[in-house]
Amino acid sequence: MTGLMGEIATTRVEKGSLALWFLGQNGWMIKSPAGHVLAVDPYLSNSCHPSRRGLDLDRRVPVLVAPEELRADLLLCSHSHKDHADPDTLCGCARSGRVKAFAGPGDTQAVLAAASVAESDRILTWPNHQIALGDLTVTGTFALPTDAGDLTHMGFVIEGDGGPKVWITGDTAWCDLLAEAGAKHSPDAICLPINGGYANLSHWEAAELVRRVGPAQAIPCHWDMFADNSCSPHMFEASLKVKEVKDVYRLPVHGQKMLIEVR
Template identity: 85%
Template sequence: MRYSWALGPRWSTHYQHGWIMTGLMAEITATPVAKGTLALWFLGQNGWMIKSPAGKVLAVDPYLSNSCHPSRRGLDLDRRVPILVTPEALEADLLLCTHSHKDHADPATLCACARGGRVKAFAGPGDTQAVFAAAGVAESQRGLTWPNHEIFLEDLKVTGTFALPTDAGDLTHMGFVIQVDGGPSLWITGDTAWCDLLAEAGARHQPDAICLPINGGYANLSHWDAAELVRRVAPAQAIPCHWDMFADNSCPPHLFEASLKVKEVRGVYRLPEHGRKMVIEPR
Protein backbone atom coordinates (compact mmCIF):
# COMPACT_ATOMS: atom_id res chain seq x y z
CA MET A 1 0.00 0.00 0.00
CA ARG A 2 1.35 3.42 -0.92
CA TYR A 3 1.46 6.40 1.36
CA SER A 4 -0.59 9.43 0.39
CA TRP A 5 0.28 13.04 1.03
CA ALA A 6 -1.76 16.21 1.25
CA LEU A 7 0.10 18.19 -1.39
CA GLY A 8 0.48 21.85 -0.55
CA PRO A 9 1.74 24.75 -2.67
CA ARG A 10 5.37 23.60 -2.55
CA TRP A 11 4.55 20.37 -4.40
CA SER A 12 4.65 20.33 -8.18
CA THR A 13 5.93 18.49 -11.25
CA HIS A 14 5.34 14.75 -11.52
CA TYR A 15 8.60 12.80 -11.48
CA GLN A 16 8.43 9.13 -12.43
CA HIS A 17 6.42 7.63 -9.54
CA GLY A 18 6.77 10.50 -7.06
CA TRP A 19 6.84 14.26 -6.84
CA ILE A 20 9.47 16.94 -6.67
CA MET A 21 9.27 19.46 -3.87
CA THR A 22 10.02 22.90 -5.24
CA GLY A 23 11.60 25.43 -2.92
CA LEU A 24 12.96 23.14 -0.19
CA MET A 25 16.59 23.82 -1.07
CA ALA A 26 15.84 27.54 -1.19
CA GLU A 27 14.16 27.21 2.22
CA ILE A 28 17.20 25.46 3.69
CA THR A 29 19.53 28.09 2.25
CA ALA A 30 17.43 30.94 3.62
CA THR A 31 16.69 29.45 7.06
CA PRO A 32 18.59 31.08 9.94
CA VAL A 33 19.70 28.67 12.65
CA ALA A 34 19.74 29.85 16.24
CA LYS A 35 23.00 29.70 18.14
CA GLY A 36 23.35 26.51 20.12
CA THR A 37 21.04 24.47 17.88
CA LEU A 38 21.04 22.44 14.66
CA ALA A 39 18.37 22.47 11.95
CA LEU A 40 17.47 19.11 10.43
CA TRP A 41 15.34 18.12 7.43
CA PHE A 42 14.33 14.51 6.61
CA LEU A 43 14.58 13.51 2.94
CA GLY A 44 13.42 9.91 3.43
CA GLN A 45 15.23 6.60 3.99
CA ASN A 46 18.46 7.77 5.69
CA GLY A 47 18.60 11.08 3.84
CA TRP A 48 19.13 14.23 5.90
CA MET A 49 19.98 17.89 5.41
CA ILE A 50 21.62 19.62 8.38
CA LYS A 51 22.40 23.29 8.87
CA SER A 52 24.51 24.99 11.53
CA PRO A 53 24.26 28.49 13.06
CA ALA A 54 27.25 29.54 10.90
CA GLY A 55 25.26 28.51 7.83
CA LYS A 56 27.18 25.33 7.02
CA VAL A 57 25.05 22.72 5.26
CA LEU A 58 25.61 18.97 5.35
CA ALA A 59 23.81 16.36 3.27
CA VAL A 60 23.83 12.78 4.56
CA ASP A 61 22.90 9.81 2.34
CA PRO A 62 20.62 11.73 -0.05
CA TYR A 63 18.67 9.24 -2.18
CA LEU A 64 17.11 11.55 -4.76
CA SER A 65 16.24 9.19 -7.60
CA ASN A 66 14.36 5.95 -8.16
CA SER A 67 17.45 3.97 -9.11
CA CYS A 68 16.76 1.04 -6.75
CA HIS A 69 13.73 0.20 -8.92
CA PRO A 70 13.37 -2.29 -10.49
CA SER A 71 15.01 -4.69 -8.07
CA ARG A 72 17.12 -7.48 -9.53
CA ARG A 73 15.64 -9.79 -6.87
CA GLY A 74 12.05 -8.91 -7.67
CA LEU A 75 11.44 -6.82 -4.54
CA ASP A 76 9.17 -3.78 -4.53
CA LEU A 77 11.78 -1.02 -4.24
CA ASP A 78 9.79 1.61 -6.13
CA ARG A 79 10.19 4.78 -4.09
CA ARG A 80 7.21 5.84 -1.98
CA VAL A 81 8.57 9.19 -0.77
CA PRO A 82 8.52 12.30 -2.96
CA ILE A 83 11.87 13.59 -4.21
CA LEU A 84 12.21 16.60 -1.96
CA VAL A 85 15.22 18.23 -3.67
CA THR A 86 16.39 17.54 -7.21
CA PRO A 87 19.99 16.31 -7.06
CA GLU A 88 21.10 18.99 -9.55
CA ALA A 89 19.80 21.64 -7.13
CA LEU A 90 21.31 20.13 -3.99
CA GLU A 91 23.66 22.59 -2.28
CA ALA A 92 25.96 21.48 0.54
CA ASP A 93 29.35 22.27 1.99
CA LEU A 94 29.82 18.54 2.55
CA LEU A 95 27.93 15.45 1.35
CA LEU A 96 28.47 12.41 3.58
CA CYS A 97 27.68 8.80 2.70
CA THR A 98 27.57 6.16 5.43
CA HIS A 99 28.25 3.24 3.06
CA SER A 100 28.05 2.24 -0.58
CA HIS A 101 24.56 0.72 -0.86
CA LYS A 102 22.63 2.41 -3.64
CA ASP A 103 19.96 3.91 -1.35
CA HIS A 104 22.74 5.65 0.60
CA ALA A 105 25.45 6.36 -1.98
CA ASP A 106 23.14 6.64 -4.97
CA PRO A 107 25.04 6.83 -8.28
CA ALA A 108 22.23 8.76 -9.97
CA THR A 109 22.13 11.34 -7.20
CA LEU A 110 25.91 11.62 -6.94
CA CYS A 111 26.37 11.99 -10.72
CA ALA A 112 23.88 14.86 -10.78
CA CYS A 113 25.48 16.49 -7.74
CA ALA A 114 28.92 16.24 -9.35
CA ARG A 115 27.58 17.81 -12.57
CA GLY A 116 25.63 20.49 -10.72
CA GLY A 117 28.72 21.80 -8.95
CA ARG A 118 26.76 22.94 -5.88
CA VAL A 119 28.30 20.38 -3.49
CA LYS A 120 31.76 21.46 -2.35
CA ALA A 121 33.06 18.16 -0.96
CA PHE A 122 32.12 14.50 -0.60
CA ALA A 123 33.24 12.09 2.13
CA GLY A 124 32.60 8.51 3.13
CA PRO A 125 34.25 5.22 4.10
CA GLY A 126 36.28 2.94 1.91
CA ASP A 127 33.72 1.42 -0.44
CA THR A 128 32.05 4.76 -1.17
CA GLN A 129 35.21 6.10 -2.77
CA ALA A 130 34.78 4.03 -5.94
CA VAL A 131 31.15 5.17 -6.15
CA PHE A 132 32.24 8.81 -5.89
CA ALA A 133 34.87 8.32 -8.59
CA ALA A 134 32.47 6.55 -10.95
CA ALA A 135 29.95 9.36 -10.42
CA GLY A 136 32.45 11.91 -11.68
CA VAL A 137 33.35 13.52 -8.35
CA ALA A 138 36.78 15.10 -8.75
CA GLU A 139 39.57 13.53 -6.73
CA SER A 140 40.19 16.86 -5.01
CA GLN A 141 36.60 16.82 -3.73
CA ARG A 142 36.65 13.24 -2.38
CA GLY A 143 37.55 12.54 1.25
CA LEU A 144 38.05 9.20 2.99
CA THR A 145 36.69 8.90 6.53
CA TRP A 146 36.36 6.12 9.12
CA PRO A 147 35.18 5.56 12.71
CA ASN A 148 36.80 8.04 15.15
CA HIS A 149 38.08 10.18 12.25
CA GLU A 150 37.14 13.86 12.64
CA ILE A 151 36.20 16.44 10.01
CA PHE A 152 36.01 20.11 10.99
CA LEU A 153 33.83 22.57 9.11
CA GLU A 154 33.74 26.00 10.77
CA ASP A 155 31.30 25.53 13.70
CA LEU A 156 30.76 21.80 13.04
CA LYS A 157 32.74 18.72 13.99
CA VAL A 158 31.83 15.45 12.24
CA THR A 159 33.12 12.31 13.93
CA GLY A 160 32.90 8.90 12.31
CA THR A 161 31.25 6.18 14.37
CA PHE A 162 31.26 2.40 14.38
CA ALA A 163 28.53 0.48 12.55
CA LEU A 164 28.21 -3.28 12.10
CA PRO A 165 27.90 -4.07 8.36
CA THR A 166 24.64 -5.64 7.27
CA ASP A 167 26.10 -7.78 4.47
CA ALA A 168 29.44 -8.95 3.13
CA GLY A 169 29.16 -6.77 0.01
CA ASP A 170 30.26 -3.67 1.93
CA LEU A 171 32.24 -4.08 5.14
CA THR A 172 32.95 -0.37 5.61
CA HIS A 173 29.63 0.81 7.06
CA MET A 174 29.78 3.68 9.52
CA GLY A 175 27.76 6.49 11.07
CA PHE A 176 28.43 10.11 11.98
CA VAL A 177 28.15 12.26 15.09
CA ILE A 178 27.62 15.89 14.13
CA GLN A 179 28.50 18.35 16.90
CA VAL A 180 27.93 22.10 16.72
CA ASP A 181 30.08 24.51 18.76
CA GLY A 182 28.31 25.32 22.00
CA GLY A 183 25.32 23.22 21.03
CA PRO A 184 23.92 19.73 20.56
CA SER A 185 25.32 16.61 18.98
CA LEU A 186 23.36 14.47 16.54
CA TRP A 187 24.23 10.81 15.88
CA ILE A 188 23.17 9.43 12.50
CA THR A 189 23.92 5.74 12.91
CA GLY A 190 23.57 4.71 9.27
CA ASP A 191 22.60 1.13 8.44
CA THR A 192 23.88 -1.20 11.13
CA ALA A 193 23.17 -4.58 12.63
CA TRP A 194 22.89 -4.93 16.40
CA CYS A 195 25.83 -5.66 18.64
CA ASP A 196 26.84 -4.54 22.13
CA LEU A 197 29.80 -2.60 20.73
CA LEU A 198 27.41 -0.37 18.77
CA ALA A 199 25.79 0.80 22.01
CA GLU A 200 29.12 1.11 23.82
CA ALA A 201 30.73 3.10 21.02
CA GLY A 202 27.68 5.34 20.59
CA ALA A 203 27.30 6.07 24.29
CA ARG A 204 30.83 7.51 24.39
CA HIS A 205 29.62 10.47 22.34
CA GLN A 206 26.62 11.21 24.60
CA PRO A 207 24.52 12.42 21.66
CA ASP A 208 21.59 14.71 22.32
CA ALA A 209 19.66 13.13 19.44
CA ILE A 210 19.88 9.90 17.43
CA CYS A 211 18.59 9.23 13.91
CA LEU A 212 18.47 5.45 13.53
CA PRO A 213 16.96 2.77 11.28
CA ILE A 214 14.06 0.72 12.62
CA ASN A 215 13.03 -1.42 9.65
CA GLY A 216 14.75 -4.66 10.69
CA GLY A 217 15.03 -5.85 7.10
CA TYR A 218 18.17 -7.48 5.72
CA ALA A 219 20.07 -7.38 9.05
CA ASN A 220 19.36 -3.75 9.91
CA LEU A 221 18.24 -2.71 13.40
CA SER A 222 14.67 -3.75 14.13
CA HIS A 223 12.34 -1.40 16.01
CA TRP A 224 13.13 -3.49 19.13
CA ASP A 225 16.91 -3.29 18.58
CA ALA A 226 16.64 0.43 17.91
CA ALA A 227 14.75 0.97 21.16
CA GLU A 228 17.42 -0.96 23.05
CA LEU A 229 20.11 1.22 21.49
CA VAL A 230 18.22 4.33 22.61
CA ARG A 231 17.79 2.89 26.11
CA ARG A 232 21.53 2.30 26.46
CA VAL A 233 22.74 5.54 24.88
CA ALA A 234 20.07 7.73 26.55
CA PRO A 235 19.65 10.63 24.10
CA ALA A 236 17.03 13.33 24.62
CA GLN A 237 15.51 12.64 21.19
CA ALA A 238 15.17 9.42 19.17
CA ILE A 239 14.26 9.95 15.51
CA PRO A 240 13.39 6.87 13.43
CA CYS A 241 14.36 6.54 9.77
CA HIS A 242 14.72 3.92 7.03
CA TRP A 243 11.08 2.91 7.49
CA ASP A 244 9.40 4.84 4.71
CA MET A 245 10.97 4.47 1.25
CA PHE A 246 10.31 0.94 -0.01
CA ALA A 247 7.31 -1.34 0.43
CA ASP A 248 9.55 -4.39 0.82
CA ASN A 249 11.91 -2.78 3.35
CA SER A 250 9.66 -0.82 5.67
CA CYS A 251 8.26 -0.70 9.21
CA PRO A 252 5.39 1.29 10.73
CA PRO A 253 7.20 3.81 12.96
CA HIS A 254 4.66 3.48 15.76
CA LEU A 255 6.18 0.06 16.48
CA PHE A 256 9.43 1.81 17.44
CA GLU A 257 7.47 4.11 19.71
CA ALA A 258 5.78 1.06 21.24
CA SER A 259 9.13 -0.67 21.80
CA LEU A 260 10.42 2.42 23.59
CA LYS A 261 7.37 2.31 25.86
CA VAL A 262 7.89 -1.38 26.63
CA LYS A 263 11.51 -0.62 27.54
CA GLU A 264 10.26 2.30 29.70
CA VAL A 265 12.08 4.90 27.65
CA ARG A 266 9.76 7.89 27.83
CA GLY A 267 9.60 11.30 26.21
CA VAL A 268 12.27 10.87 23.53
CA TYR A 269 10.36 9.62 20.48
CA ARG A 270 10.14 12.17 17.67
CA LEU A 271 8.70 11.24 14.28
CA PRO A 272 10.22 13.25 11.42
CA GLU A 273 8.02 14.73 8.70
CA HIS A 274 9.44 14.67 5.20
CA GLY A 275 10.81 18.07 4.22
CA ARG A 276 9.81 19.77 7.50
CA LYS A 277 12.44 21.47 9.64
CA MET A 278 13.27 19.98 13.01
CA VAL A 279 15.31 21.84 15.61
CA ILE A 280 17.85 19.86 17.60
CA GLU A 281 18.68 21.42 20.94
CA PRO A 282 20.99 20.40 23.78
CA ARG A 283 19.41 18.05 26.28
Protein backbone atom coordinates (compact mmCIF):
# COMPACT_ATOMS: atom_id res chain seq x y z
CA MET A 1 0.00 0.00 0.00
CA THR A 2 1.47 3.36 -1.06
CA GLY A 3 0.54 7.04 -1.10
CA LEU A 4 -1.88 8.55 1.37
CA MET A 5 -3.58 5.25 2.23
CA GLY A 6 -0.17 3.79 2.97
CA GLU A 7 0.57 6.67 5.32
CA ILE A 8 -2.78 6.26 7.07
CA ALA A 9 -2.23 2.51 7.44
CA THR A 10 1.16 2.95 9.09
CA THR A 11 0.30 5.97 11.26
CA ARG A 12 0.17 5.25 14.98
CA VAL A 13 -2.24 7.47 16.87
CA GLU A 14 -1.54 8.17 20.53
CA LYS A 15 -4.28 7.73 23.12
CA GLY A 16 -6.20 10.91 23.75
CA SER A 17 -5.97 12.06 20.13
CA LEU A 18 -7.37 11.53 16.65
CA ALA A 19 -5.54 11.85 13.35
CA LEU A 20 -7.24 13.69 10.45
CA TRP A 21 -6.34 14.04 6.80
CA PHE A 22 -8.11 16.59 4.56
CA LEU A 23 -9.13 15.27 1.13
CA GLY A 24 -10.68 18.53 -0.11
CA GLN A 25 -14.22 19.93 -0.08
CA ASN A 26 -15.75 18.15 2.96
CA GLY A 27 -13.66 15.00 2.58
CA TRP A 28 -11.82 13.65 5.62
CA MET A 29 -10.00 10.53 6.73
CA ILE A 30 -9.88 9.91 10.48
CA LYS A 31 -7.91 7.33 12.44
CA SER A 32 -8.26 6.33 16.09
CA PRO A 33 -5.66 5.05 18.57
CA ALA A 34 -7.03 1.51 18.13
CA GLY A 35 -6.50 1.79 14.38
CA HIS A 36 -10.09 2.26 13.22
CA VAL A 37 -10.42 4.38 10.08
CA LEU A 38 -13.36 6.55 9.03
CA ALA A 39 -13.90 8.28 5.71
CA VAL A 40 -16.27 11.26 5.64
CA ASP A 41 -17.73 12.61 2.37
CA PRO A 42 -14.81 11.53 0.16
CA TYR A 43 -15.11 13.22 -3.25
CA LEU A 44 -12.51 11.33 -5.29
CA SER A 45 -13.64 11.94 -8.86
CA ASN A 46 -14.64 14.82 -11.11
CA SER A 47 -18.29 13.82 -11.39
CA CYS A 48 -19.65 17.32 -10.71
CA HIS A 49 -18.06 18.51 -13.98
CA PRO A 50 -19.50 19.56 -16.35
CA SER A 51 -22.21 21.41 -14.47
CA ARG A 52 -25.71 21.31 -15.92
CA ARG A 53 -26.02 25.01 -14.96
CA GLY A 54 -22.81 26.04 -16.68
CA LEU A 55 -20.83 26.61 -13.46
CA ASP A 56 -17.12 25.89 -13.27
CA LEU A 57 -17.17 22.78 -11.11
CA ASP A 58 -14.01 21.23 -12.55
CA ARG A 59 -12.08 19.94 -9.53
CA ARG A 60 -9.07 22.00 -8.47
CA VAL A 61 -7.72 19.63 -5.82
CA PRO A 62 -5.73 16.52 -6.81
CA VAL A 63 -7.36 13.16 -6.12
CA LEU A 64 -5.30 11.96 -3.17
CA VAL A 65 -6.79 8.44 -3.01
CA ALA A 66 -8.30 6.47 -5.88
CA PRO A 67 -11.79 5.21 -4.92
CA GLU A 68 -10.72 1.58 -5.37
CA GLU A 69 -7.78 2.12 -3.01
CA LEU A 70 -9.72 3.72 -0.17
CA ARG A 71 -9.75 1.53 2.93
CA ALA A 72 -12.05 2.32 5.85
CA ASP A 73 -14.04 0.59 8.55
CA LEU A 74 -16.87 3.04 7.93
CA LEU A 75 -17.64 5.59 5.20
CA LEU A 76 -20.00 8.39 6.23
CA CYS A 77 -22.02 10.55 3.83
CA SER A 78 -23.54 13.71 5.31
CA HIS A 79 -26.11 14.15 2.53
CA SER A 80 -26.78 13.16 -1.06
CA HIS A 81 -25.16 16.01 -3.04
CA LYS A 82 -22.62 14.58 -5.50
CA ASP A 83 -19.64 16.26 -3.87
CA HIS A 84 -20.54 14.49 -0.61
CA ALA A 85 -22.11 11.21 -1.72
CA ASP A 86 -20.22 10.87 -4.97
CA PRO A 87 -21.56 8.05 -7.17
CA ASP A 88 -18.18 7.48 -8.85
CA THR A 89 -16.35 7.28 -5.52
CA LEU A 90 -18.99 5.07 -3.92
CA CYS A 91 -19.07 2.69 -6.91
CA GLY A 92 -15.30 2.28 -6.72
CA CYS A 93 -15.42 1.65 -2.98
CA ALA A 94 -18.23 -0.88 -3.37
CA ARG A 95 -16.32 -2.75 -6.10
CA SER A 96 -13.09 -2.94 -4.11
CA GLY A 97 -14.63 -4.37 -0.95
CA ARG A 98 -12.12 -2.36 1.11
CA VAL A 99 -14.78 -0.31 2.89
CA LYS A 100 -16.58 -2.41 5.48
CA ALA A 101 -19.72 -0.30 5.99
CA PHE A 102 -21.41 2.83 4.64
CA ALA A 103 -23.68 5.16 6.62
CA GLY A 104 -25.76 8.23 5.90
CA PRO A 105 -29.17 9.84 6.29
CA GLY A 106 -32.31 9.09 4.29
CA ASP A 107 -31.55 10.54 0.87
CA THR A 108 -28.05 9.01 0.76
CA GLN A 109 -29.47 5.51 0.99
CA ALA A 110 -30.71 5.53 -2.60
CA VAL A 111 -27.28 6.78 -3.76
CA LEU A 112 -25.57 3.96 -1.88
CA ALA A 113 -27.95 1.40 -3.35
CA ALA A 114 -27.39 2.74 -6.88
CA ALA A 115 -23.63 2.44 -6.30
CA SER A 116 -24.12 -1.30 -5.62
CA VAL A 117 -23.37 -1.06 -1.92
CA ALA A 118 -24.90 -4.21 -0.45
CA GLU A 119 -27.92 -3.64 1.77
CA SER A 120 -26.16 -5.48 4.60
CA ASP A 121 -23.35 -2.91 4.41
CA ARG A 122 -25.64 0.17 4.54
CA ILE A 123 -26.50 1.93 7.80
CA LEU A 124 -29.28 4.51 8.05
CA THR A 125 -28.39 7.28 10.48
CA TRP A 126 -29.89 10.58 11.65
CA PRO A 127 -29.25 13.38 14.15
CA ASN A 128 -28.68 12.02 17.69
CA HIS A 129 -28.28 8.46 16.36
CA GLN A 130 -25.03 6.81 17.42
CA ILE A 131 -22.78 4.31 15.67
CA ALA A 132 -20.15 2.51 17.75
CA LEU A 133 -16.92 1.47 16.09
CA GLY A 134 -14.35 0.08 18.53
CA ASP A 135 -12.84 3.05 20.33
CA LEU A 136 -14.87 5.52 18.23
CA THR A 137 -18.42 6.77 18.61
CA VAL A 138 -20.12 8.60 15.75
CA THR A 139 -23.09 10.76 16.76
CA GLY A 140 -25.33 12.34 14.14
CA THR A 141 -25.88 16.09 14.46
CA PHE A 142 -28.45 18.56 13.18
CA ALA A 143 -27.82 20.46 9.93
CA LEU A 144 -30.17 22.86 8.14
CA PRO A 145 -30.59 21.76 4.50
CA THR A 146 -29.34 24.17 1.85
CA ASP A 147 -31.91 23.33 -0.84
CA ALA A 148 -35.14 21.40 -1.28
CA GLY A 149 -33.45 18.63 -3.25
CA ASP A 150 -32.21 16.92 -0.09
CA LEU A 151 -33.89 17.64 3.23
CA THR A 152 -31.92 15.06 5.22
CA HIS A 153 -28.61 16.91 5.68
CA MET A 154 -26.69 16.14 8.85
CA GLY A 155 -23.26 16.33 10.43
CA PHE A 156 -21.23 14.02 12.64
CA VAL A 157 -19.46 14.26 15.99
CA ILE A 158 -16.65 11.72 16.04
CA GLU A 159 -15.35 10.94 19.52
CA GLY A 160 -12.44 8.80 20.58
CA ASP A 161 -12.61 6.68 23.73
CA GLY A 162 -11.33 9.12 26.34
CA GLY A 163 -10.11 11.28 23.49
CA PRO A 164 -11.23 14.37 21.59
CA LYS A 165 -14.50 15.16 19.86
CA VAL A 166 -14.42 16.40 16.28
CA TRP A 167 -17.59 17.95 14.84
CA ILE A 168 -17.83 17.78 11.05
CA THR A 169 -20.89 19.93 10.42
CA GLY A 170 -21.46 18.99 6.77
CA ASP A 171 -23.23 21.43 4.47
CA THR A 172 -25.62 23.57 6.50
CA ALA A 173 -27.33 26.92 6.43
CA TRP A 174 -27.27 29.14 9.48
CA CYS A 175 -29.86 29.01 12.25
CA ASP A 176 -29.71 29.43 16.01
CA LEU A 177 -30.57 25.76 16.50
CA LEU A 178 -27.36 24.77 14.70
CA ALA A 179 -25.29 26.52 17.36
CA GLU A 180 -27.45 25.23 20.20
CA ALA A 181 -27.38 21.64 18.97
CA GLY A 182 -23.63 21.74 18.31
CA ALA A 183 -22.70 23.32 21.62
CA LYS A 184 -24.21 20.48 23.64
CA HIS A 185 -21.49 18.15 22.29
CA SER A 186 -18.66 20.46 23.47
CA PRO A 187 -16.43 19.56 20.51
CA ASP A 188 -12.70 20.05 20.76
CA ALA A 189 -12.53 20.84 17.04
CA ILE A 190 -15.03 21.90 14.37
CA CYS A 191 -14.58 21.27 10.65
CA LEU A 192 -17.07 23.56 8.91
CA PRO A 193 -17.88 25.07 5.50
CA ILE A 194 -17.08 28.75 4.99
CA ASN A 195 -17.88 29.32 1.32
CA GLY A 196 -21.35 30.83 1.72
CA GLY A 197 -22.40 29.87 -1.79
CA TYR A 198 -25.81 28.36 -2.42
CA ALA A 199 -27.03 28.76 1.22
CA ASN A 200 -24.03 27.23 2.99
CA LEU A 201 -22.47 28.97 5.98
CA SER A 202 -20.59 32.10 5.00
CA HIS A 203 -17.19 32.80 6.55
CA TRP A 204 -18.95 35.28 8.88
CA GLU A 205 -21.64 32.79 9.92
CA ALA A 206 -19.04 30.07 10.37
CA ALA A 207 -17.08 32.35 12.70
CA GLU A 208 -20.26 33.06 14.69
CA LEU A 209 -20.87 29.31 15.03
CA VAL A 210 -17.34 28.89 16.38
CA ARG A 211 -17.85 31.79 18.79
CA ARG A 212 -21.01 30.25 20.20
CA VAL A 213 -19.78 26.66 20.41
CA GLY A 214 -16.29 27.42 21.72
CA PRO A 215 -14.01 24.70 20.33
CA ALA A 216 -10.24 24.76 20.77
CA GLN A 217 -9.74 24.42 17.00
CA ALA A 218 -11.75 25.73 14.04
CA ILE A 219 -10.87 24.10 10.71
CA PRO A 220 -12.39 25.54 7.51
CA CYS A 221 -13.41 23.33 4.61
CA HIS A 222 -15.57 23.39 1.45
CA TRP A 223 -13.65 26.42 0.17
CA ASP A 224 -11.18 24.79 -2.19
CA MET A 225 -12.66 22.40 -4.75
CA PHE A 226 -14.59 24.46 -7.32
CA ALA A 227 -13.86 27.88 -8.80
CA ASP A 228 -17.55 28.78 -8.75
CA ASN A 229 -18.15 27.68 -5.14
CA SER A 230 -15.11 28.89 -3.27
CA CYS A 231 -13.92 31.32 -0.62
CA SER A 232 -10.50 32.31 0.67
CA PRO A 233 -9.99 30.74 4.12
CA HIS A 234 -8.28 33.99 5.06
CA MET A 235 -11.74 35.57 5.20
CA PHE A 236 -12.79 33.04 7.84
CA GLU A 237 -9.65 33.81 9.81
CA ALA A 238 -10.44 37.52 9.53
CA SER A 239 -14.03 36.98 10.68
CA LEU A 240 -12.79 35.13 13.76
CA LYS A 241 -10.54 38.11 14.54
CA VAL A 242 -13.42 40.57 14.19
CA LYS A 243 -15.50 38.43 16.55
CA GLU A 244 -12.52 38.27 18.94
CA VAL A 245 -12.30 34.49 18.79
CA LYS A 246 -8.60 33.94 19.37
CA ASP A 247 -6.11 31.12 18.83
CA VAL A 248 -8.51 28.58 17.30
CA TYR A 249 -7.99 28.97 13.55
CA ARG A 250 -6.23 26.05 11.87
CA LEU A 251 -5.87 25.79 8.11
CA PRO A 252 -5.90 22.19 6.80
CA VAL A 253 -3.41 21.16 4.12
CA HIS A 254 -4.58 18.57 1.63
CA GLY A 255 -3.22 15.13 2.48
CA GLN A 256 -1.27 16.35 5.50
CA LYS A 257 -1.92 14.75 8.90
CA MET A 258 -3.50 16.85 11.62
CA LEU A 259 -3.63 15.70 15.25
CA ILE A 260 -6.65 16.64 17.30
CA GLU A 261 -6.27 16.38 21.08
CA VAL A 262 -8.53 16.98 24.05
CA ARG A 263 -8.49 20.67 24.86
